[in-house]
Amino acid sequence: MSVRDLVVLGSASAVPTKARNHNGYLLRWDGQGLLFDPGEGTQRQMVRAGVSAHDLTWLCVTHFHGDHCLGVPGVVQRIARDGVSHRVDAAFPASGAEYWERLRHAAVFRDTDVIRARPVSGERADLDTGGAPFTLTARRLSHPVEAYGYRLEEPDGVTMLPAELDARGVRGPLVGRLQADGAVTAPTGGRSRWRSAACGGRGRSSRS
Numbered sequence: 001m002s003v004r005d006l007v008v009l010g011s012a013s014a015v016p017t018k019a020r021n022h023n024g025y026l027l028r029w030d031g032q033g034l035l036f037d038p039g040e041g042t043q044r045q046m047v048r049a050g051v052s053a054h055d056l057t058w059l060c061v062t063h064f065h066g067d068h069c070l071g072v073p074g075v076v077q078r079i080a081r082d083g084v085s086h087r088v089d090a091a092f093p094a095s096g097a098e099y100w101e102r103l104r105h106a107a108v109f110r111d112t113d114v115i116r117a118r119p120v121s122g123e124r125a126d127l128d129t130g131g132a133p134f135t136l137t138a139r140r141l142s143h144p145v146e147a148y149g150y151r152l153e154e155p156d157g158v159t160m161l162p163a164e165l166d167a168r169g170v171r172g173p174l175v176g177r178l179q180a181d182g183a184v185t186a187p188t189g190g191r192s193r194w195r196s197a198a199c200g201g202r203g204r205s206s207r208s
């Protein structure tokens, strides 16, 4: 069953509180797990939220202020310790590669080769999602240090609305023709098109 939800692992700013951990946001999207900005304590927050290292397929760091990245060592080492065998892509600002390398190798551990660094640069970077049914784009943000926002987007689609179709006399095989051709003429003479009120867009996107 496909799952699409956002698990907020923390939402505090630079100083965590008793009730709020440093940043950490897991977007579960049809079998993919995109972890944004793992701040300090993210590994433990994952345990509390029932999130496994095996759930992670992307690690996206917006910038290298500590509340957005100090959890990288724990998450990386948990991926290694738990023997995650699938690829985990790690996107981060290329200008912060020095910080990424420090965090990636912050302590002694039995390393893993499943984590692939995907540094982003420029105003916009389109990340290769390896055939996943969505695109992932990084766009530069305004912040005291170089920062990127990430946008997950799936292709636009259409959903037929039976009541609207019926009101226009589009029934039976005509519905299939409308879906295939984008437009159809009903017996009543009315012309219906995909992007009329007879259908609704279902393209979805999410950003962090």
Ligand SMILES: [Zn+2]
Pocket (backbone or CB within 6 Å): 063, 065, 143
């Ligand atoms: Zn910041």
